[in-house]
Amino acid sequence: xxxxxxDQNMHGSAEGCLEDSKPDITLPCFRRNTxxxxxxxxxxxxxxxxxxxxxxxxxxxxxxxPFYLSSTAATDSGQEDRSSVSSKDSLVEASSPGAHIPTxxxxxxxxxxxxxxxxxxxxxxxxxxxxxxxxxSRPHGDGERPDADAREAREAYxxxxxxxxxxxxxxxxxGVPLSRRPASSSKDEECxxxxxxxxxxxxxxxxxxxxxxxxxxxxxxxxRDPDRTEASGGDDRCRGADGGRRRGRSGxxxxxxxxxxxxxxxxxxxxxxxxxxxxxxxxECVDRVFKRxxxxxxxxSPEARVCSSPDPQPSPTERPHADQAAPRTRxxxxxxxxxxxxxxxxxxxxxxxxxxxxxxxxxxxAPAVKRPFPVHQAPFQFNYSAPLHDSQILEHLxxxxxxxxxxxxxxxxxxxxxASPDSGELPWDAMAMRAKVAPGHLGHHPRPPALGAVAVDNxxxxxxxxxCGELQGMAERNPYMSLNIQxxxxxxxxxxxxxxxxxxxxxxxxxxxTFFPDVKFNRxxxxxxxxxxxxxxxxxxxxxxxFARQAVVDGVSDVKDIAVTRDSxxxxxxxxxxxxxNDFHVPDRFLEVAEITLHEFYTAVSASKDSDPxxxxxxxxxxxxLDSDVPEEFKASSYL
DNA sequence: GCATCTCCTG
DNA sequence: CAGGAGATGC
Numbered sequence: 001x002x003x004x005x006x007d008q009n010m011h012g013s014a015e016g017c018l019e020d021s022k023p024d025i026t027l028p029c030f031r032r033n034t035x036x037x038x039x040x041x042x043x044x045x046x047x048x049x050x051x052x053x054x055x056x057x058x059x060x061x062x063x064x065x066p067f068y069l070s071s072t073a074a075t076d077s078g079q080e081d082r083s084s085v086s087s088k089d090s091l092v093e094a095s096s097p098g099a100h101i102p103t104x105x106x107x108x109x110x111x112x113x114x115x116x117x118x119x120x121x122x123x124x125x126x127x128x129x130x131x132x133x134x135x136x137s138r139p140h141g142d143g144e145r146p147d148a149d150a151r152e153a154r155e156a157y158x159x160x161x162x163x164x165x166x167x168x169x170x171x172x173x174x175g176v177p178l179s180r181r182p183a184s185s186s187k188d189e190e191c192x193x194x195x196x197x198x199x200x201x202x203x204x205x206x207x208x209x210x211x212x213x214x215x216x217x218x219x220x221x222x223x224r225d226p227d228r229t230e231a232s233g234g235d236d237r238c239r240g241a242d243g244g245r246r247r248g249r250s251g252x253x254x255x256x257x258x259x260x261x262x263x264x265x266x267x268x269x270x271x272x273x274x275x276x277x278x279x280x281x282x283x284e285c286v287d288r289v290f291k292r293x294x295x296x297x298x299x300x301s302p303e304a305r306v307c308s309s310p311d312p313q314p315s316p317t318e319r320p321h322a323d324q325a326a327p328r329t330r331x332x333x334x335x336x337x338x339x340x341x342x343x344x345x346x347x348x349x350x351x352x353x354x355x356x357x358x359x360x361x362x363x364x365x366a367p368a369v370k371r372p373f374p375v376h377q378a379p380f381q382f383n384y385s386a387p388l389h390d391s392q393i394l395e396h397l398x399x400x401x402x403x404x405x406x407x408x409x410x411x412x413x414x415x416x417x418x419a420s421p422d423s424g425e426l427p428w429d430a431m432a433m434r435a436k437v438a439p440g441h442l443g444h445h446p447r448p449p450a451l452g453a454v455a456v457d458n459x460x461x462x463x464x465x466x467x468c469g470e471l472q473g474m475a476e477r478n479p480y481m482s483l484n485i486q487x488x489x490x491x492x493x494x495x496x497x498x499x500x501x502x503x504x505x506x507x508x509x510x511x512x513x514t515f516f517p518d519v520k521f522n523r524x525x526x527x528x529x530x531x532x533x534x535x536x537x538x539x540x541x542x543x544x545x546x547f548a549r550q551a552v553v554d555g556v557s558d559v560k561d562i563a564v565t566r567d568s569x570x571x572x573x574x575x576x577x578x579x580x581x582n583d584f585h586v587p588d589r590f591l592e593v594a595e596i597t598l599h600e601f602y603t604a605v606s607a608s609k610d611s612d613p614x615x616x617x618x619x620x621x622x623x624x625x626l627d628s629d630v631p632e633e634f635k636a637s638s639y640l
Numbered sequence: 641g642c643a644t645c646t647c648c649t650g
Numbered sequence: 651c652a653g654g655a656g657a658t659g660c
Contacts, residue, residue, distance in 0.1 A: 494651090506645095509643085509644090523643095526643095527643085527644090528652085530643085530644070530645090531651080531652070531653090532651080532652095534644085534645065534646075535651060535652085537645090537646090538646080538647080541646095616646085617646090620645090620646085
């Protein structure tokens with residue numbers, strides 16, 4: 001006649017008091033560290049050199065494959081994202097048999113060539129302008145329709161004046177055919193082109209340098225927290241022997257000016273280092289390009305262009321098993337599951353999306369206190385070969401710099417004026433608005449999921465002033481961020497939701513919004529997701545009741561004789577329902593919760609409490625307190 | 641009123 | 651799994 005739970009299963013009182021009391025107070029702290037880490041790396045000189053190395057790599061690619069890069073590099077630096085897809089598209093087109101590749105022997109060939117070169121030049125100029133800070137030069141129209149682009153591309157040959165306004169798509173539309181043209185004058189043209197590109201790149205680098213130094217020099221203002229302090233002054237090279245100081249950041253002192261205002265010598269060193277490295281890299285770059293460009297002709301086989309296509313991504317099916325940790329210490333198990341280094345690790349970027357303020361008292365959401373992976377992954381992993389977009393980094397550095405406002409963003413309660421906690425539409429409208437501000441709007445381009453998530457993380461974009469709108473906007477126009485905002489819920493979302501159910505039976509709408517960052521939430525979508533979980537619960541409780549009654553019928557006399565293991569029939573039924581593919585390692589905690597639930601049902605049934613119409617309510621009340629935090633990995637829009 | 645939940649039904 | 655009804659809490 002007693003519904004009390006076995007003590008050993010209650011897992012402490014810390015989580016036993018409804019969702020409101022979930023310990024998300026810890027979240028901001030380590031989040032901040034995350035960003036701090038990112039920030040630090042971002043402003044590191046090493047990033048610059050990485051950037052430059054990558055640039056060189058690109059140039060190398062370029063000279064092996066001038067025409068390919070002519071569309072990528074130029075567009076990349078200028079109008080960001082569009083090119084990413086454009087270039088990929090062009091690759092596909094180029095290698096596909098049906099691609100419209102002119103023979104290059106047409107009489108208009110030379111005219112077209114000249115025109116094209118002018119167009120190129122115009123575009124490069126345009127790019128430089130854009131990079132110099134005139135964000136208005138985005139192409140008109142949404143550029144999402146290939147036919148329209150192709151049409152425009154054709155017109156572009158005849159009508160030079162429009163070239164600057166053409167969407168980037170025209171580049172590859174025109175650029176690919178160009179690569180097949182006779183090589184007669186193309187060598188010089190190529191040199192010219194390369195030169196232009198180099199100039200723009202140099203300009204970029206100069207701007208970056210200036211910006212960096214500027215930020216570095218002024219970056220000691222009043223409103224800083226220790227994290228940013230570290231970040232802005234955290235150049236290892238600059239610090240030299242002092243670099244090790246960074247270690248103890250958790251106890252950083254806000255007023256430590258010595259960290260913020262480096263010694264003049266240090267600053268000078270940094271300056272010199274930067275200058276040296278930049279110029280050296282640029283020189284090397286120029287040398288290499290010109291050497292190669294003059295050493296070989298531009299007519300490369302189309303296959304060669306593929307050389308800079310992205311590496312095949314690791315299978316996204318590999319899942320983190322962040323549940324291994326002993327659940328009993330759950331509230332503070334920070335590194336449980338740290339051993340799982342799936343490709344999805346460090347998917348922090350998505351978490352950076354400042355969803356809405358975590359609602360009232362930092363309520364139910366409390367996403368993931370755990371940190372199942374170390375933050376020390378190299379923030380920039382250019383090994384992802386491919387269009388990992390140095391230009392985007394550049395662009396962000398140039399546009400935003402290590403923005404002072406960053407510190408308050410991801411971890412602090414966002415101002416409530418953004419949106420009321422539950423009106424899902426408002427913030428998204430705002431996001432849509434913001435997204436429009438961004439140049440080169442790009443639609444939703446499906447991408448291999450893994451890359452995007454990792455890329456975003458490694459780019460450490462949070463470092464810049466990213467808010468919901470900005471990240472979403474970036475995501476929308478940036479295929480490499482793989483934040484393809486969905487209008488509706490997909491089977492993948494359903495699958496993800498089911499897996500999330502292993503952790504949380506009663507997710508708040510805030511949690512849902514946090515863990516489905518690629519879903520454009522509105523009232524309907526939110527309801528649907530909530531309904532899903534309601535359905536999950538229904539199935540769950542039905543199974544529980546069924547097996548509890550079975551136990552009663554079977555004459556089980558003691559709850560302690562009822563256990564839920566991975567071999568249990570009950571578990572199999574549940575696993576079959578929520579994890580049909582059986583490719584997810586169900587957390588032990590779920591087994592415990594299931595066992596508790598089963599016990600609840602058993603005791604209730606055996607005590608004939610089920611005569612009360614609302615007898616289940618008491619059980620629900622218990623179970624709803626047993627939710628765990630969903631691992632961070634689930635925040636990746638590309639988790640599945 | 642709205643959001644959310646359970647329950648029932650298809 | 652979705653839709654609807656009814657209950658509940660804010």
